[in-house]
Amino acid sequence: MSVLLLVLPIVLPIVGGAALPLFPWKRRRNRNIYVESIVILTSLLMWISLIAHPVTYTRLINLAGILEVSVHLDGAGMVFAGLVSTLWPFASLYAFEYMHGEENENRFFSFYTITYGITLGIALAANLMTMYMFYEMLTLVTIPLVMHSMSKKARYAGRKYAYYSIGGAAFAFIGFIFILRYGTSMNFTFGGVLDMSKVSGHEPLLQAVFVCMVLGFGVKAAIFPLHGWLPTASVAPTPVTALLHAVAVVKSGAFAILRITYYIFGTSFLRGTAAQYIVLCFVGATILFCSSNAVKEQHLKRRFAYSTASNLSYILFGILLMTPMGMVGGMTHMIFHGIMKITLFFAVGAVMHQTEKEYIYEIAGFGKKMPVVFGCLTVAGMALVGIPPLTGFISKWNIATAAVEAYQMGNWLAPVLILILILSAFLTAIYIFTILGKAYLVPEREDSSEKVCDPTWQMKFPMILFAILIIVLGLYSKPLMTFFEWVANGWI
Numbered sequence: 001m002s003v004l005l006l007v008l009p010i011v012l013p014i015v016g017g018a019a020l021p022l023f024p025w026k027r028r029r030n031r032n033i034y035v036e037s038i039v040i041l042t043s044l045l046m047w048i049s050l051i052a053h054p055v056t057y058t059r060l061i062n063l064a065g066i067l068e069v070s071v072h073l074d075g076a077g078m079v080f081a082g083l084v085s086t087l088w089p090f091a092s093l094y095a096f097e098y099m100h101g102e103e104n105e106n107r108f109f110s111f112y113t114i115t116y117g118i119t120l121g122i123a124l125a126a127n128l129m130t131m132y133m134f135y136e137m138l139t140l141v142t143i144p145l146v147m148h149s150m151s152k153k154a155r156y157a158g159r160k161y162a163y164y165s166i167g168g169a170a171f172a173f174i175g176f177i178f179i180l181r182y183g184t185s186m187n188f189t190f191g192g193v194l195d196m197s198k199v200s201g202h203e204p205l206l207q208a209v210f211v212c213m214v215l216g217f218g219v220k221a222a223i224f225p226l227h228g229w230l231p232t233a234s235v236a237p238t239p240v241t242a243l244l245h246a247v248a249v250v251k252s253g254a255f256a257i258l259r260i261t262y263y264i265f266g267t268s269f270l271r272g273t274a275a276q277y278i279v280l281c282f283v284g285a286t287i288l289f290c291s292s293n294a295v296k297e298q299h300l301k302r303r304f305a306y307s308t309a310s311n312l313s314y315i316l317f318g319i320l321l322m323t324p325m326g327m328v329g330g331m332t333h334m335i336f337h338g339i340m341k342i343t344l345f346f347a348v349g350a351v352m353h354q355t356e357k358e359y360i361y362e363i364a365g366f367g368k369k370m371p372v373v374f375g376c377l378t379v380a381g382m383a384l385v386g387i388p389p390l391t392g393f394i395s396k397w398n399i400a401t402a403a404v405e406a407y408q409m410g411n412w413l414a415p416v417l418i419l420i421l422i423l424s425a426f427l428t429a430i431y432i433f434t435i436l437g438k439a440y441l442v443p444e445r446e447d448s449s450e451k452v453c454d455p456t457w458q459m460k461f462p463m464i465l466f467a468i469l470i471i472v473l474g475l476y477s478k479p480l481m482t483f484f485e486w487v488a489n490g491w492i
Helices: 002-022 028-052 075-098 105-124 128-146 152-182 203-218 229-235 238-246 248-265 274-296 300-320 324-355 371-385 391-408 414-440 457-475 478-488
Strands: 058-064 067-071
Touching (some): 002 058, 002 067, 028 075, 075 105, 075 457, 105 238, 105 248, 128 248, 152 203, 203 248, 203 274, 238 248, 238 324, 274 300, 300 324, 300 414, 324 391, 371 414, 391 457
C-alpha cells in the first residue's frame, strides 16, 4: 500500500495526460472534467501520502549497480510535493477558461497534465539518478507548452529554453559522475554521501564540481547570467507561465540545489569554502540584476518573470547559507513565493484574457473595472514587497535572520547580501506599486470604448483563494515554520 501511495501520484497524471489525445472529445466540458478529475485525484493521493508519510524506500528500476530509479518521501520532498499538489488543481481550473478558444487545447492539456506527474517525480526522487531523470523529462514535456502557439516568438522561446536547459543538464551531469566516484551512495542522505577517505586530497576538485552542479541546476532556477530563457518564455500561455514561474520548472531548479547541498555534498564539507562564496556571489548578482530589470520592464508578464528570477535567488540565498535557519528561510520562501507569484500571474493573465492588454501603460483605470483581479494582485504584490503581516514578510525575515546568524558564524559575505535584500525590497516596491498606481490612480483614457470586467468564476476562484491564503499564512505560519525546522535539522 505504501508503495502505491508514492508511485500512483507520479504515474496517474503521466498516463492520464498521455492518453488524453486518444479520446475523441466532442465537448470541451467532458475533456475538462477528465483533466480536473485526474489532477484532483493525484493531489488527493499525494496529500494522503504526506499525511501517512510512508517511510518505504521503493526501488522501481535497477539500471546498473547503484544506478536505480527509486522513490522515497522525506522532509524536503514533503515540502516540494505539498506545494505542487496544492497549487496544480487550481491552476488547471484557471486554465480551462483561459485556453477557451485557443487551438490545440487537447495537446496543451495533455502535456500540462503530464508535467504534473513528472514534477512530483522530482519531489519524490530517492536518489540523484531518479531526480536527474525526471529533471530531464521535465524539460522535454514543458518545451511544447512554451511553444504552444507556434508563433515565431514562441518557437524562439522554446529553442532558447531547450538550449539553456540542455546546457545546464550537461553541467549537472558532471557532478553526477563525480558523485558516482567519490560518494558512498547515490541516495539522498541528510548530511551528505561523500566518502571522505576518497575525497581526501581532492577537496578543491569536489568544491569546483559543486559549483558546476549549482550552475547546472541553476539554469532552471534562473541564476544570472543563465536566466535569459525565463523572460523569453513569457510568450507561453499564462497557465504555463504561472506554473513555470511559480511551481514546476523554476522551483525544481531550487529544489535540486537544496538536494545536492544538504543531501549529497553536505554542508559540513562546503560551509566556509570558496565554493560557497562563489555561488552566493551568483545569487547576490541575480537578486540585484533581475530586480533592476523588473523595474525597467513594461511588459506585465516579463516584469514578473524578472521578479521570479530575483525571488528564486532569495530561496537560494537561504539554502546556500548552509545553516538550519538558512534552510528554513529557503523553504519558507519556496512555499510562500509559489503562492504569491501564481496569484500575480493569474491576475495578469486575467487582464490579458479579458482586455488583450499586455503593457503597464495600457491598464490605466482597470483597478475599478476589475476589482477582484486587481484586489488579488494588490494582496499578492504587497506580500511580495514584504509588507507585514503577509507571507512575503515572514519568508524574507527568516532569510535575513539566517544571514545575521551566518555572519556571526563567520560568513563575511552575509552582510553584503543583506544589503542587497534591502535594496531589492525597495526595487520590488517600485515595480509593484507602479502597476497598482497605474491601475487605481490614473484614469482610463477618455477615447476608450472597450468593455473591461472581471473574468468568470473559473479564473476568479483560484485568485481569491490564494489571496486569502497569503493573508492567513502571514498571520499564522508557526506550524509550518515548526515543520521546516524539523526538516532543516534532519529530523524528518
